[in-house]
Amino acid sequence: MRRAVVTTTATAAGVVLLLSLKPHDGGSGPVQAVGTGPENGGSAAPASTGRSVTGDAANTRYGPVxxxxxxxxxxxxxxxxxxxxxxxxRDQEINSYALPLLNQEAIAAQSADIDVVSGATYTSDGYTESLQSALDKAGAGR
Structure with missing residues (x-):
């Protein structure tokens, strides 16, 4: 019984320590770029190859995507x-995990028809809307 209490306490302390870690803030402004290199969950191909098309900004409850x-x-x-x-x-925390996942899914799916990231519904919806806009502009469609 005593071993279970010690184990539970140690586990709880470890979880609290992990949750208290602050996410890294890569910049000081409200708008930051998230790339698709291997460190961000994307492909190893450099983003500069091919042609680039920027989608329309999709307004969400918490800001544009x-x-x-x-x-x-x-x-x-x-x-x-x-x-x-x-x-x-909180925005930074959510988007630090959601955006790399969305990038990875979109590249794998080769379309904007991807799943919403749990806990980041508004960002996910804005992401897919802007992505579809870019694909439409490029003539790549769905």
Whole structure:
């Protein structure tokens, strides 16, 4: 019984320590870019190859979301999130995990028809709207 109490306490302390870590803030302004390099959950292809098309900014409850898609023909080779909500710590926390997942899913799906990231519904909806806008502008469609 005593071992269970010690184990539970140690586990709880570890979880509290992990949750208290502050996410890294890559910039000071409200608009930051999120790339698709391997460190961000994207492909290893450089985002500069092919042609780039920026989608319309999609207004969400927490602020605009806008993406720039790099295409090789009709194939999506990279996605940069050029604008997203990052006004407070919670926005930054949500988007630090949601945007790389959205980039990864969109590149894998080769379309804007991707799943919403749990806990980031508004960002996900804005992302797919802007991505579809960019694909439409590029003539890549769905």
């Amino acid at each position: 806008q993406v720039k898609v790099t295409l090789d023909g009709t194939r999506i080779t990279g996605i940069d999130v050029v604008q997203y909500p990052s006004h407070d710590r």
